Amino acid sequence: MGEVIARAVRGLRKVARNQASGGDISTLATESNLAHDETPDPGKRDFLYVATAAVGVVAVGGVAWPIINQMNPDASVLALASVEYDMSKIETGSAVTIKWRGTPVFVRNRTQKEIDEARAVPMDQLKDPEKDEDRVQKGHDNWLVMVALCTHLGCIPVGESGEFGGWLCPCHGSQYDTSGRIRKGPAPKNLVIPPYKFLTDTKIQIG
């Protein structure tokens, strides 16, 4: 069957060759077809072309990947994946900024008033609806731990400011409430809660 098709293709090429007017570029094309035709098995040559090209693509990709991948975080950066922090010195109503993986993290000891304010907000007023209860850990409702980067373009918001008593980003004016939820401005999401756990009542491990 395959042999039949190959013969048919060769026949068609011959017709095309005969129709081509002499002296122009199409003659050249058919001449090269002629050479191609009379190889014992044209399919074998096509296979070699495709196989060579495929190997070439893999080789180029194999060389390109390390050149791109070297830009990814290196071992020394990845080694700083978790930190511990003792929060016993943070008084109610104040906050500290600590560094985790090169980025700042807010640890805020919230007042009861701030917690109540955050919990009184109806969900439909939120751009990124999330309950305050889901943003803290059970039994530690006063401790708000958040990556201190505005979810817009990564500036550090300023605490206890803005219309909602929470955070205000100086870069593009995004405003967060006392639960770190986005309320106004270009930021799309609430401030991110990093993975953390309480080692004791006053000590946490981030990361």
Next chain:
Amino acid sequence: MSSHETSKYVPTHPVAKWFEDRLPLIGFTKSTLIDYPTPKNLNYWWTFGGILAFMLGVQIVTGIVLAMHYTPNAAMAFDSVEMIKRDVNGGRLIQAVHATGASMFFFAVYIHIFRGLYFGSYKAPREILWILGVIIYLLMMATAFFGYVLPWGQMSFWAAAVITNIFAAIPVIGDPILQLLRGGFAVDNPTLNRFFSLHYLLPFIIAAVVVLHIWALHVPGNNNPIGVEVKEKRDTVPFHPFYTMKDLFAVVVFCIPFAWFAFFAPDILGHSDNYIMANPLVTPPHIVPEWYFLPFYAILRAIDFNFIIDSKLLGVIFFGGSILILFFVPWLDTSKVRSGTFRPAFKWFYWLFVVNFLLLMWYGAQEPALQVLGPFTVADVSKLSVVYYFAYFIVVLPLLGRFEKPRPLPNSISESVLSKPAAATT
């Protein structure tokens, strides 16, 4: 321009002949830089191409010299720039020329782009020429951004943080891309190192694209203030000495404000916060980019509402779109008439576009909550400017070509030159 006779250089000296037979460099230079037939009616807006070539040279030379003293390390970069200014022989001036040179470069490129927009220099057969220009502009923006990060001051650091964060808006692959760009979870030493490497590389890529840009210019030849193609030899003058001298004079005039900035006010266009060393734990209270990015920054900031997709991605799409839309201008403008001089309605929309662009620049420098018109804040009115910015390209240019009745065009450049002062050119 097929009527133009390309000069045929015939070497007389045997050494020149020997060389020319092997590499026809002298003939090529003569035909492209000396005998190149140029429309005889080019005004001073056309000298900014030459000024830009000059500025690229200035930035490359001063930059290579600065790299001999600069240390691309997060702990030492800030001090090394201060060391350049205080200790290196002539360093204060070299650094000032490079830093203010970026501003002068952008000033010139804006004039050059707006000249092209007014005189329809992007229209057939110059689309590729225009597209190469937009690519150069994009490369310039990247280079300027990388360079701004190198002094590692507070503004440098937070510019790097904010701009790289733009890529995090891409759905799904945003975060891996962000880490790949920064080489970490935050902007840090690896980021500074690679930015230095790229800042050194890109100007040479720009130079290569400039060669293509000039090549694409020399195929159809220059556009000109009346937008009527060259028809005969007497419409043109040879590039040298007519335009070499005119461009040189323009460069000298351009150097007067440039020298004033470099000598007397090297920091006037910068931000004082950049004299505080980068601190990843404190964001300066008021972040603004350099003046030449302000219009686009205002567009990014104006999108502070969710619409189908979230405001961050939407802002980034508008921000990117405001520049990428320039690629499509040759096909968006449907008018057959090139020069704005002969388009009575276009002029109004064009100058409104210029004013709107300057307004966006001003908005970009203000606090979003600042009230400008009664109860309306910068955040509100800048949305209006964003609408006009895009409407100019998407609505005005396509429709004007259909409905506008242009004034009659002169038959040729020579006719228009001889009938002066009737045909004014802005």
